[in-house]
Amino acid sequence: MSKEWPLWEVFIRGQHGLSHRHVGSLHAPDAEMAMKNARDVYTRRNEGVSIWVVESAKITASNPDEAGAMFEPSESKVYRHPTFFDIPKEVGAM
């Protein structure tokens, strides 16, 4: 059996001013074909104004089993949120 075309992840900017967002994946032999296929598979109804394609193998993802330790620093630092501080009413908007 021959070698399968590699997998690519497709990201689309839906409208000017928004970030690119992951919409799905597809197979293509190279970046040029991935771009053409992404247009045909993921933008048949004005879904976007810009496309990124990235080979799936090049993406490093966080491990869900380690999510606890990974995101602990963000959970334990409540003072990062403005609501942590008590600002007297008389001080006004802050």
Add this chain to the structure above:
Amino acid sequence: MYAQLVESGKAETSEQDVAFQKRIDDGIRIEPKDWMPEGYRKTLIRQIGQHAHSEIVGQLPEGNWITRAPTLQRKAILLAKVQDEAGHGLYLYCAAETLGISRDEMTEQLLAGKAKYSSIFNYPTLTWADIGAIGWLVDGAAIMNQVPLQRCSYGPYSRAMIRICKEESFHQRQGFDIMRALVEGTEDQKAMAQDALNRWWWPSLMMFGPSDKDSVHSEQSMRWGIKQNTNDELRQKFVDQTVPQAEWLGLTVPDSELSWNEEKGGYDFGEPDWNEFMEVIKGNGPCNRERLEARQKAWDDGAWFREGLMAHAEKQSAPIAAE
């Protein structure tokens, strides 16, 4: 439905399984790298695979009429509809691949007859009215099943279904529009529409799969959040929605047992021929052989293209030897 007879694995009761079930009950989606029971993984691979194959094989009966559509506009519309179905197949293959099966493996299972696709696509499209009946009834039945699947517990499947559902209502409307043009046409055209309804009605009801009392795989799939409604619930919903549409068209649903049941607020209707259904699933429908032959031919004829482009890409990305 597009996955009519999916065997589902058995759940076990390890600590991990219990935590997994709790996550599903809490409505938190499962993602590809999360731990999942083997039965859950296998059931999803089978179901998403069957669904993907149905989208792809489903292009064949309609593709049969692209070159013979009655007007250029109808032809362009049908082409766009069939192209959408190709897209649906691709979204779904990608969703299945996140579970650890390759695209080639799925294709090989289909061609070897090991993976199923919906029984409906083994019926022939004899007249132009069949294209109307397919859009109206077959896509209509598909929508009925796919809408709840948007809430499936597996993230990639649920997201693929959301994309698909956005595109389906065009399919059903274009079919209904074809039927409408025919019933508003000559007597012969109206008769053609009636004939198509006669032939597609029962196979459309079979799309929802066997009755719940005979469906052995439903329960576990429901617990896992892979399935949200029973086959009979969806079939009832489809009949209730479609019968008034047939009446509006001035067509007769070919079921002598069909009658409104005031008490349940829905129609009573006859049983589809489940022997016919089982025969078609087993490979003995009118077009099973033709459909698989067409897929095999596409696979074989495309081999040089797949291999050629891969060889080209590898050559382009190879480091240039120092001169």
